[in-house]
Amino acid sequence: MVKTTQKLQTVLLEPDFLQKNGLKCVSIKLSEVLEREKRLDASYFDIEGKRARQAITDCPYPKMPLFGENGFSKEVFYPSRFKRVFVSKGIPIFTASQSLELNPTPDKFISEKTQVDLKVLTLSYGQITITRSGSVGRCSIVTETLRNKIFSDDLIRIKCNNPNKTGYVYAFLKTKIGNKVLTTKNYGSVVTHIEPEHLTSILIPDLPDNITEKTHVNIMRAFELRDEANALMRQAEELVYEQLGLPPLDALKVQYLENVQNEVRTFSLRISDWKHRFDGSFHIPIIDEIVRQLRKSPAELTILGDKRVSEKIILPGRFKRVYVNEEYGVPFLSGGNILQFDPTQVKYLSKKHHSKRIDKELTLHENMILVTCSGTIGNVVLAPKHFENWTANQHILRIVPSKETNAGYIYAFLANSYGKELIKRFTYGSVVDEIDDRQLASVEFPLPSRDIQDKIGNLVLEANRKWSESYLLEKDPIAAVENIIASGKSTNSTPEK
Numbered sequence: 001m002v003k004t005t006q007k008l009q010t011v012l013l014e015p016d017f018l019q020k021n022g023l024k025c026v027s028i029k030l031s032e033v034l035e036r037e038k039r040l041d042a043s044y045f046d047i048e049g050k051r052a053r054q055a056i057t058d059c060p061y062p063k064m065p066l067f068g069e070n071g072f073s074k075e076v077f078y079p080s081r082f083k084r085v086f087v088s089k090g091i092p093i094f095t096a097s098q099s100l101e102l103n104p105t106p107d108k109f110i111s112e113k114t115q116v117d118l119k120v121l122t123l124s125y126g127q128i129t130i131t132r133s134g135s136v137g138r139c140s141i142v143t144e145t146l147r148n149k150i151f152s153d154d155l156i157r158i159k160c161n162n163p164n165k166t167g168y169v170y171a172f173l174k175t176k177i178g179n180k181v182l183t184t185k186n187y188g189s190v191v192t193h194i195e196p197e198h199l200t201s202i203l204i205p206d207l208p209d210n211i212t213e214k215t216h217v218n219i220m221r222a223f224e225l226r227d228e229a230n231a232l233m234r235q236a237e238e239l240v241y242e243q244l245g246l247p248p249l250d251a252l253k254v255q256y257l258e259n260v261q262n263e264v265r266t267f268s269l270r271i272s273d274w275k276h277r278f279d280g281s282f283h284i285p286i287i288d289e290i291v292r293q294l295r296k297s298p299a300e301l302t303i304l305g306d307k308r309v310s311e312k313i314i315l316p317g318r319f320k321r322v323y324v325n326e327e328y329g330v331p332f333l334s335g336g337n338i339l340q341f342d343p344t345q346v347k348y349l350s351k352k353h354h355s356k357r358i359d360k361e362l363t364l365h366e367n368m369i370l371v372t373c374s375g376t377i378g379n380v381v382l383a384p385k386h387f388e389n390w391t392a393n394q395h396i397l398r399i400v401p402s403k404e405t406n407a408g409y410i411y412a413f414l415a416n417s418y419g420k421e422l423i424k425r426f427t428y429g430s431v432v433d434e435i436d437d438r439q440l441a442s443v444e445f446p447l448p449s450r451d452i453q454d455k456i457g458n459l460v461l462e463a464n465r466k467w468s469e470s471y472l473l474e475k476d477p478i479a480a481v482e483n484i485i486a487s488g489k490s491t492n493s494t495p496e497k
Contacts, residue, residue, distance in 0.1 A: 305441025408457030
């Protein structure tokens, strides 16, 4: 991979501040305070944003606005807000943050009666997307994974005038310099909400065609690999149902007691089946029907904690964290981060203060199965190669697959609708939902022959390999663009425009 230049480190990582007693301090002129609405809060004087803009100014190539008559794009918009009518079954709608996920799946649906133009909400191939509120400035490109999916109004859509510049514009916005410019205003303050008009002030160096074209090709190839990986995942999901002889979950018929007056679904339970759980969600009839279907399948029904399935299941303990700059720590992922193709806004855990804990229980390895166990329960991820030796917090359970069982198959079952229901049934907690390692180990798990496991699991493992290849392929062109801008010099291969 291309290494970050010393110039870039000077531009962004060593801003003009003094450090005293662990605090970063910066001197500001009185004239700057007056220019910035007489604000005295530190966030209004983001030095890194100021330096990022200076790096672009110093770049010898012509500059073009991201959005405008003479910009890279004349088509930038987001849909108007609308009143959403949510239903249990309807039109899938995705949140802005899901545009960054490895393989986004909808968890919300809107009614067909919702008064909104669905065409405006639907993403089109080749658009660049930017999250515009909350965690702003996170970007993606619409290819087959996101194409024709309906997203909320919290996502800005950008269509480049020249489609062959799409990859380059995306790469620029993904650089540290581009992201800083995108997420800070001209005068420095941090942006918490992006509007299309903000993009008219973002200037992008118009690098030589041979550089932008190469960048575009590599970026688009990275997204193609991601699409190929997701296609393999869909094949694996279909095979789980086919090879285990399982009907779709919504085709299962569940009997409830009639209680028309209160419109409450009720059911009866034998005391012998209570298993020391008195919460109704643990005993919902759909679970019994799922178990009945699994017993009919051509696979032995065991539990996830079976040593033939998992060597161990790790639940890290809680601890006081010490966060540091990137060069002194290791990436520390949250439950939201593990779902993302390229985890953003990642914190770094101190190697010095947490070395023993990192080695013992926090470190991730390729093909570990990760399961969120706090807050949002049951999101399942197969750790890709680029997660190797990263860490994750205590809200994520780690399943270390046994050598006797295909790791891809374990993931494929747990990630499908049957597996998720079996995991979620163990949820406990009155405010924050939780599950623990012992409960995850108790989840029913079908263990078919190794041939069936490999038929399903090898598709997943190949998809995981493509995800990592895509991640690494994307990093090089982004780093190359970043270094050209940060160097303040034109390239030797091509004269200035």
